[in-house]
Structures are given as C-alpha cells and as structure tokens.
Amino acid sequence: MKLLEDRINLEAIVLSENVLKVDAFLNHQIDPILMDELGKEFARRFANEGITKIVTIESSGIAPAVMTGLYMNVPVVFARKRKSLTLVDDLLTSSVHSFTKNETNEVSISKKYVQENDCVLIIDDFLANGQAALALAEMVQQAKAEVSGIGIVIEKSFQEGAQKLKNLGFRVESLARIASLSNGKVQFLKETTEELRK
C-alpha cells in the first residue's frame, strides 16, 4: 500500500536490523486518517470472506482493527494482556512472547465474544515472528471459530512469521512488507511496490 510505504519512509525510525519504530503514526501517536485508509484497505481485501468478527490485541492493534470493523460493519474484540478484575468469564487464553520487549504475556479473550460460527479476521500492527498472530489464531480455534484471514499493517518479511502463518494455511495480507532494515534503511519487498504501482 503506497500510502503506508510513503509514511514509513517519511517517519519510521530504524532502531536496529530487526526493530522499526513507528511511534509517529501507529504505536504511540496515531494518525486517525491513515488508520481510516488502512481500515478501508483491509475491508476491501477481505470483503469476500464472510467476516463476522475482528480480533486484535491491545494496544496498537486496536486503531486499525476498529477502522476495519467500521468498514466491514462487524464488532472488534481485543485480546487483553493481563486479566482484569472485571473480566472473570470463561476465557480463551494463549501466551505471546515479544522479542522486542523480551517478555511473555498471557493473553485472553472472553468466550462470550468469539463463538463457534464466527468467521474471524485477525488484525495486528506488526508481523515479525508471528507470536501474536499465532496466539490470536489459537484462541479463535479454541472457540471452534474459523480464522478467515490475517491482516497486518507492517510485515517484517525477513523474519519467519509470515511464512509460518502461510504454511499453516492462513491467508495473510500485509499492507507494507519489509525486506530488510539493514544499514539503517527500510527496503520494501519489490512485489509489494510493483503491485501498488499498477
């Protein structure tokens, strides 16, 4: 998605060969107009999947997920990283290790909000090792619902997550696909760039 690639080129900061900081428009400050465009694009790509629910994970997945939900006219559920005292129902649970933050969080979703007949679109901000997306998919499958697609804002294609998810049979759509962060520069996968110049 050219709009997103341009924004990454303009404002993202390469912190290391593995870490891209997009605090200017996604992970700390959020650009609502960009989010609106991302939501519209996810809705377009998954329009024919019969999506009934969007599942994401707090906190950075919420903005793009809610915009997608608005365009698809379906509710959004965000997995919580800690149990809260007001969330005491039966839970779907999994755990996510974040390599960036070097910590493992238990994540959970109330069984009430993902049910057997749901066709779920998973949305997240980043795809690196696939930990978060796999945890979300696992919870959806615990509910015997279907994972109908995985929508990612920024895929670090040089890490193993995207391939791992595709090998498991999931349809993954990433709006920006990064081939490399070497030498302090963002290089996008050529395919993405070419697709979007059509």
Next chain:
Amino acid sequence: MKLLEDRINLEAIVLSENVLKVDAFLNHQIDPILMDELGKEFARRFANEGITKIVTIESSGIAPAVMTGLYMNVPVVFARKRKSLTLVDDLLTSSVHSFTKNETNEVSISKKYVQENDCVLIIDDFLANGQAALALAEMVQQAKAEVSGIGIVIEKSFQEGAQKLKNLGFRVESLARIASLSNGKVQFLKETTEELRK
C-alpha cells in the same frame, strides 16, 4: 447521549455499587459504529476549542479517541502504562491508581508528541475517581501544553472525579452520566436524560 444510555441499559452489567462492566461494546468487545457516533459527538462538543491533539490512555480509550481524532482531523497520542524498549525518548510521566484493578501504573508519553503550543483534548472511557484523567492532564501540563477539554464516555457521577476535575477548572463533557449503580440498576443523572430528550 441517548444512543449510549440505551446501549448501557441494554448491555452493561452492574458488578457492584461501583463497578459497571461494558465489555460488550467498549472495554473488550468494541462496537465500531457506536465508537464512530461517540467520536462525532465529542468532535461536536469540542469543535470551538481549537484542539490540535487528542491524548488518551491505553487500551480502552484508544477506540473513542481515534474516532474523535478522525472527525477533528488531529493526531491521537495514547499514554503507555509501561515503558517499552522502543520508547526511549524523553518522557512525560505520571502514575495512575486504578481502584477497579487495585494497581498503580506508571504512565508515560513521549515529549515529542505533546508540545508547548498544543491545545489538548483528553479522552477516556470511564471517569470515576479521576485518577487517569488527572495523570493525563498532569503530563500535558508538564509539556506546557494546554488542556482544552476532557471528554469521557461514561462518567460515574456518584464518584468524585468529575467534580475534582471541574474544581481544577477543566471543561468536562461526559456522554453518559451515571447517578447510581445501587440495587444492580443503572440510574442516569436526570439532567443528562432531559437534555437529550429535547
């Protein structure tokens, strides 16, 4: 706001005299169409304040804040509850005690995203004791920016937060104002209901 009061009547669960659970549309599952309406209403109420930035706190403030930002055409910044490894700039910080969760979190915002000339609208999901809103206001003031208003989705008017914020001179606009949660029932402040029936 009648739409919101109706939704609370339909789906909120009174857990105790102090705790209202709105996991069905705001705090766990999110209704994007309702969020869109809340955003539109906040934008309408604060239209003349010259807002340049919206500040909220993860996670449940994000959805209404981003929708408000979309209608006001301004960026949203969410305060983080823990420092992340990719957020190492100079920080505005404060702390928030949640009585519901019985825990105190340090919260922070990068100095980059709230600056001296900003007119800030603070948005949050709940107002009870005012802890979160006060922490956000404190960070905005640390940046020497102006708090131009505080927009709350659900105010528990029988707790002290709203009065505390008004006493400090802040303009507070709450879309639903709850007078009592006694006997397992939600009672709204009469003024709110009457205003909205006009």
